[in-house]
Amino acid sequence: MPRINSPAELEEFRKDVISKRGPNKPCIAVCTGTGCLALGAANVVAAFKEEIKKQGLETKVEVRETGCPGFCERGPLIVIYPEEISYLQVQPGDAEEIVSQTIFAKKVIDRLLYVDPITGEKIVHESEIPFYKNQMRLLIGNNIKIDPKSIDDYLAVGGYSALVKALCQVTPEQVVELVKNSGLRGRGGAGFPTGLKWEFARKSPDETKYMIVNADEGDPGAFMDRALLEGNPFSVLEGLTIGAYAIGAHEGYVYVRQEYPLAVENVTLAIKQAEAYGFLGKNILGSGFDFTVTVHRGAGAFVCGEETALLASLEGKPGEPRARPPYPAVKGLFGKPTNINNVETWSNIPLILNKGPEYFASIGTEGSKGTKIFSLVGKVNNTGLVEVPMGITLRDIIYEVGGGIPGGKKFKAVQTGGPSGGCITEEYLDIEVDFDELRKVGAIMGSGGMIVMDEDTCMVDVAKYFLKFLSLESCGKCSPCREGIRQMLKILTRISEGKGRESDIGLLMELAESTRDASLCALGGTAPNPVLATLKYFRHEYEDHILHKRCQAGVCEELYKAKCTNACPIGQDVPGYLSLVAEGRYEEAISLIYQTNPLPGVCGRVCTHPCTDVCLRAETDEPLNIPKIKRFAADMAKRKGYTVKLEKGKAKEEKIAVIGGGPGGLAAAYSLALMGYRPTIIEELPQLGGMLRYGIPPYRLPREILDQEIDFIVNVGVEVKTNTRVGRDITLGQLQKEYDAIFVAVGAHKSLPIRVPGEDLPGVKGGAEFLREVELGIAPHPGKRVAVIGGGDVAMDIARTCRRMGAEVTIAYRRERKDMPASEEEIADAIAENIELKELVAPKSIRRANSGLALEMDVCELRDFDRSGRRRPVPIEGAVITREYDTIFSAIGQTSDLDFAESLETKGDTIAVDRHRLVTNLPGVFAGGDAVIGPARIVDALAHGKKAAVEIDRLLALKSGRDPYAESLEKIKVTMTLPEVVTEQPMAEIPKLSPEERIKDFTAEVELGFDEETAKKECGRCLRCDVSWMAARDKSMAVAG
Amino acid sequence: MSKIVLQIDGRDVEAEQGMTVLEAARSAGISIPTVCHNEKLEPYGACRLCVVEVQGRGRTNLVASCLYPAEQALAVTTKSEKIDKTRKILIEQLLAHAPDAEILQNLAQEYGADKDRFEKEASFCILCGLCVRYCSEVKQNNAVGFFDRGATREIRFVPELAAKVCWDCKECFALCPTSYAQAAYHLTEALAFPSASSQLSSAK
Amino acid sequence: MDNGKIDKIIDKYPSDSSSLIQVLLEIQSENRWLPKEALAKVSERLKVPLNRIRHITTFYKAFSVVPKGRHEIHVCTGTACHVRGAKRVLGAVQDATGLKPGLTGEDFRFSLETVNCVGCCALGPVMVIDGEHHGKLAPAKSKDVLKNYE
Incomplete structure (x- = not known):
């Protein structure tokens, strides 16, 4: 060489x-x-x-x-x-x-x-x-162009020209000035101005000074330093040599963690090559400047990323930080002035020298210049390293660069800055990312780890995870850090195991404060951040774990039996009834289902089944078809005439009114009746069922099934007053006087307006109203040509109903099919019935036309991402289409009609309640279902009904001095064994009537149900997470005991 | 040595250059609680009970007075609600390990700390490091040391060395605020170098 | 591991206490664990008291003071792997090996450890066996991977 x-x-x-x-x-x-x-x-x-x-x-x-x-x-x-x-x-x-x-x-x-x-x-x-x-790849861009083991490759892309400039054209002081003027801030975490740091070290009077590359990239989830050191070690060494010249140091160290063997190998080789070429060693490039570099491997300790701990480690000691002052610039390695910068900081230096500080400072924000490399990982489509200019929004990073959240899941939070950083929620995704903005929202830049979390992430678990990490990685010297983390972890652990106490949140805050304020180093000082940040934004998750022993995300395994059961708002014992069906024990299966669900035949047909979304079988092949098995069990029970035995509580005197006969009201009345009350359902329409009857067409939910299940509920002991509208036939005030408690479950029956000119014209109708009229038998025929605006299940129901009435139907939706809130199965069924789906069109106006109505629509294109994490449809200039229809339906959402109860406090369009107890502002009045959470799933309404019943009983029991009703359920023995072998077998499809057949008849049920053999076989696919986790739990308890 | 003047609790206190805030305060008769501090040993800063507030760069910071250098015109506060609250919870956390330690009991009384606030911990060592530091700094024996890190950090005697040097020293026992040093020694002795007497008795 | 070999390693570094960690790392990678005798030798040659060496060998995760199996499994439990299900991968590996993290099997086939991030976050969950990275693991796949190590 x-x-x-x-x-x-x-x-x-x-x-x-x-x-x-x-x-x-x-x-x-x-x-x-x-x-x-x-x-x-x-x-x-x-x-x-x-x-x-x-x-x-x-x-x-x-x-x-x-x-x-x-x-x-x-x-x-x-x-x-x-x-x-x-x-x-x-x-x-x-x-x-x-x-x-x-x-x-x-x-x-x-x-x-x-x-x-x-x-x-x-x-x-x-x-x-x-x-x-969408990136700006100033640092990492060369990685794919050079072989990191070849210094010639680096020279070919212009390497070492910055060193020439520094050594031969400017003085050391001028180098410091250049770096100061660039505005570069340290990329290791704290963001201290690099030029200023160099100036301190330069001004420290000592013959011997040290330069250090901090490549102890310990933040789990960050790997940009690994990529730089592995992929382009020369740029780091060039930067380091320039820094050494500026500060007046002749010895340097690269402190790199041994978990990165390739980085160790490449940087060691790079040093050898640079020495051979004369870029390191004596009299570099004939300038008279000497500088040598040694590689020091870190032996596995996160705390060594802290600069004083790193120094201790370089000296051959345990990585225990020491107090500052004195700062390393004054008293560092072996007591000498020392300058430490992170890998990414060093690799910025050649860029600043080559392109000038003005260029560098032209990139980024007021306070943070240049680019930053983030490692974008976790629940995001394009995981990897991304280099972007400072000031880009988080939304752009996660959606434009990262491609959004996989599997159609909802974004929950992004953790920046590693274990000592903080999480940022949806609300703040539009902040411009730089050192200062991140700090403002309670997070930090850190070294640039960016871990995206979706709705399946439990934030209590996240805090626990980080604290566990820190409890093992703290050096353990000072007590606020060691003991504070220990205690916080203990509390988080018990919360995640369902043993949390109401006082725990306060105690966590107190511990967080003392740990933050009294610890010796930054590890302790920032250790409480995960707790503080999750408490700030996700306090409700802590409350759910503590008060309701519930982990919505299904992560805290101690709190549930199986993922499906946990995802179900009414907590159906899914693996239990699957196992019973598999064994042909149908009577017990239906009994088990009835213990938590009074509408099995209904749910088996029209539940949106959150259970299947989390089914672990999906990792093997496909999830189980859980709802259709429930339907099978319900149908079987009906066919064989099984009756469910129910234990009823002692008769109670108090009078309870349930306003609304939908699923929420029915569930509440059912539970109250079982407790021994005799509740009265007050329903505006002629029959019970609410949205089940007046919103879901009979071809999806046959009326005989609905009637039968409602009859069962009524027969347990429920009074029914139909054709009675509260606010018209009787006032809420009157009810309050007459009844001891009231549950308001009025549903959401009012369609939202489309908000375009002409929507008041006759022939433009609300979709929900139309479905109701159809059921009541008073709907006028919609005509031959029908447009349905919207993309949800209601839109599908209207379209398919009209199709059955002989109309040609178009569904107009402003985004794309994959963005539609309706279930994919419903959409496919609609299309199979020859319903036209027109994507990317938004209504612009409606006017009278020669024959009917002219619907003018903007053709849209998808642009940037909006708050829902979907791309925003934006009308294309000048692209308008007009079509004529006889009837145009709006199906873009519904709301509750709350005119009947002005005295009820509302929050937006819904009734305001305490979410833990469903109590409203009026004494004795509870509310739930759609009227509280907006249009929701049937199972949410059922869950609220049951919860309201429990809360009402608690209130009444308290008033009369008796104990609240204690539910006693028959113990149904379920076989607890794991499947012996798991062979690939896709989900059983439900047989259906052919599209030609089904559109002939308004009431013919489209789905035909499983036969016995298929049902049993499908049940056999269940992996029985309930068994394996129970076993794991028993094992861990045995060990602990 | 040149003299400097700093303000502690609003009082001018004269100190020598190079002193820590703790030393300056104690020289002026201002008391600050400590557990891991010992005048014979290098300042250590582990127990953090000596935290005080100093004003700097426009804000107030909590620092360990046993390590913080006394500087000219430095403004120090040794008593405040925040300081007391911090000390209280630190004492409570240490009490979870060593509820019977006299020094902690006295401090608990002074700061109103509740010894039962946190569940009892298995180890009654509070990791003040007095034994380790005394053994290496004063005796230069290095027979006892720290092991591991974080939540599992502990002190242990090194059997090879302890067998040679500890039997006629044992000076660290008296320094230990919780008697854990003694327990750890006897454990090491029993496991790794059965004493002459016990060998005899087992021979009988 | 014989004394000559240890001496050779020590000779490569400056003979003072600052070389301690580098020397121990090299012995660890040569011998896969740090026997007591080796530590005594290092203590003597680098003039570092044994209590500090003991602290260092337990402070840093790279060291082991007990013999290791033929194959060292490191299951990454870094944040990115954690949110993608590292816990269940670890469970499967524990199942397959019958080991808990930190332990070595009686047949010395495997040693199991967890590691806090190997910088392969984009491929999580990840495990590293004898320095070889295996990414995008699911519980079943991780069991299959183990079959390649006898």
């Missing part, structure tokens, strides 16, 4: 390197970063090398093993130069085709390209892939 003794020699050598390569020589760059290696990149490289050898192309085609460009999600990644063709998920078997097709024939191989999930378009060039396109 040549030793380069002057800037002139360097430029000479650089020219030589570049000329040897030739701009058009094909090069296959294969990412061999740790991520791609884990996905098999080494075999891909070997396959290419073999193929090229086989074809005798060794001198004509280069295979370059490069660092990580960041899109780890789709690895192994390759880029083919000079065309910059990007192939994803490349396998060794693809090598031959790539060499012969792409390298030789210059043909692009379609199947290896990135496919835009929205447009379906295939993207050839790396820089055009949305993941990369």
Whole structure:
């Protein structure tokens, strides 16, 4: 290797390197970063090398093993130069085709390209892939271009020109000034101005000073330093050498964690190469400046990321931080002035020197300049490293770059800054990310970890996880940190196990404060952040765990039996009845179902089944068809004439009114009747059922099933007053006088207006009102041509009802099918019935036309992401279509009609209640269901009904001095064994009437139900999480005991 | 040594350059509680009961007075609601380990700490480090040391060394606020180097 | 591990206490654990008291003072892996090996450890066996991976 003794020699050598390569020589760059290696990149490289050898192309085609460009999600990644063709998920078997097709024939191989999930378009060039396109890759961009084991590669992309500039053109003081003027702030976490830090170290009077690269990237979830050090170690060393020159240091250390073996290897090799070329060592580039660097491996301690702990560790001691002052700039390693910067900070230095501080300062925000690399991980589609300018919004990072949340789940929070950072909620996604803005919302930049969490994440568990981490990673020296974390973890653990106390939240706050204020170092000082941040934004989750022993997200396993049961608002023992059905014990199955659900036949048909969304079987093949098994059990019970035996409480005197005969009201009345009350349901319409009857058409929910299940409830002991509207026939005030308690469950029957000109014209109707009129038999015929505006289940119901009345129906929806709130099955059924689905159109106006109504619609395109995490539909200028219809239905949502009760306090369009007890502002008046939470699922209404019954009983019992009713359920023995073998078997599909058959008849049930064999077989697919977790729990209890 | 003047609780206190705030305060007769501090040993800063408030850069910080250097014109507060609250909960956390330690009981009384606020912990060592530091700094024996980290940090005697040097020293026992040092020693002795007497008795 | 080998390792570094961690790391990677005799030797050569060496070998996670199995499994329980189900992967590995984290099997086939992040966050859940990374694991897949290590 040549030793380069002057800037002139360097430029000479650089020219030589570049000329040897030739701009058009094909090069296959294969990412061999740790991520791609884990996905098999080494075999891909070997396959290419073999193929090229086989074809005798060794001198004509280069295979370059490069660092990580960041899109780890789709690895192994390759880029083919000079065309910059990007192939994803490349396998060794693809090598031959790539060499012969792409390298030789210059043909692009379609199947290896990135496919835009929205447009379906295939993207050839790396820089055009949305993941990369929305980034600004000043630091990490070179990773895919160079082999980190080749200093020549680094020189070919202009490496070491910044060092030349520093050593030969400016003074050390000027370097410090340049860095100060750039506005660069430390990327390790605290964001201290780098130039200022250098100035302190420069001004410390001592012959011996030390320079340190902090590559102890301990934040779980952050790996940008690994990628930089692995992928481009030279840029870090160049920055470090410039810093050493500026400060006047001659010895440096790279402190890198041993968990990054490839980074250790590459940086060690880079140092050797730099020494050989004369970029390190004596008289660098003939400038007279000497500087050597040693690699020091960290031995596995998060706390060593703290600079004083890192120094202790470098000195061969345990990584215990020490108090500052004195600061390392004054008294650091071996008592000498020391300057420590993080990897990413160092790799910014060559950029600042090369492009000038003005350029650097032109990127970013007022207080934070340049770019920042984030590791975007967790529940996000495009996980990987993203480099973006400071000031970009979180929404852009998560949605534009990250591609949003996978599996159609809802975004919940993003954790920034690692274990000592904080979580940021939906509400703050539009903040411009920089050091100061993040701090304002209670989070920190930290080293740039960004962990996205969706609705399946439990925030108590998140806090517990971080505190557990910190309890093991604290050095343990000072008591506020060690003991404070210990106590906070204990409290979080007991909360997650359902043993939390009401006073725990206050105690957590107190511990958090003392730990934060009294700890010796930043680890302790920031350790309470996860607790404080989750308490700030997700206090209700803590309350749910403590008061209701409930983990909505289904993470805290001690709190539930199985995921499906936990996801069900009424807590149906799903694995229990599946097991009973599998064994043919149908009578017991229906009894078990009835213990928590008085409407099994209804729910088996029309429940939106949150249980299947969380079914663990989906990891093997597909979730179980839980609702249809429930339907099977209910149908079987009916066919065989099973009667469910019910235990009824002692008769009680108090009078209770239930306003509304929908699922919420029915469930409340049922539970109250079982307790021994004789509640009265007051219903405006002629029959009970609410939205079940007046909102769901009979082809989905046959009326005989509904009638039968309602009769059962009424027969337990319920009075019914139909055709009675509160507010018209009787006032709420009167009811309050007459009854001891009232439950308001009036549902949401009023359609929301579309808000376009012309919607008052005759022929424009509310969808919910129409469905009601159809059921009442008073609906006028909608005509031949019908438009339904909206994309929810109600829109599908209207469309399919009209279709059965002989109309041609169009559903107009402003986004795309995948964004529709209606269930995919409903949409497919509608389309199968020849209903037209028109996507990306928004109503603009309605006017009278020659024959009927003219509906003018804007054609939309999807732009940026809105608060719902879906892309916002925006009308395309000038693109308007007009169609004529006889009837236009609005089905964009519903609300409750609360005119009847002005004395009830409301919150927006719903009744305000205490969510723990469902009490309203009026004494003795409770409320639940849609009227409280807005249009919701049937099971939510059932859950509220049951809860209201319990709360009402508690109130009345308290008043009369008796004990509240204690429910005693018959113990039904369920076989508790795990399936012996699990073989792949997809979910059983429910048989259906053919589309031609079903649109002929308004009442013919579309779904036909399982036969016995199918049902049993489907039940056999259950993995019995209830058994395995129970066993795990027993085991852990045995160990603990 | 040059003299400096700082303000402690509003009083001018004269101190020598290089003193800590704790030393300056004690020299002026102002008492600050400590558990891990010992004049014979280097300041350590683990128990944090000596926290005081100092004004700096426009805000008030809680710092350990045993480590914080006394500086000219530094404004220090040794008693405030915040300081008392912090000390109280720190004492309560230590009491979870060593409810019978006299020094903690006295402090509990002074600060109104409740010894039963937190569940009892298995180990009654409060990790003040007096034994470890005395053994290495004063005796230079290094026979006892810290092990592990975080919540599982503990002190242990190194059997090879303890067998040689401890039998006629045991000076750390008296320093230990909880008698854990003694217990740890006897445990090590029993497990790793059965004493001559017990060997004899087992031979009988 | 014989004394000559240890001496050779120590000779590569400056003979003072600041080399302690680097020397121990090298012995650890050569021998897969740190026997008592090796520690005594290091103490003597680098002039570091044994109590500090003991502290260091228990403070830093890279060290083991008990013998390790032929294959070292590190299941990542870093945050990114955690939110993607590392807990259940760990459960499956525990099931398959019969080991709890921190333990080595009697047949010395496996040692099981958890690790707080290996920087492969985009591929979580991840486990590393003998330095080889395995990403995008599900419980069943992780059991399959183990079958390749005898």
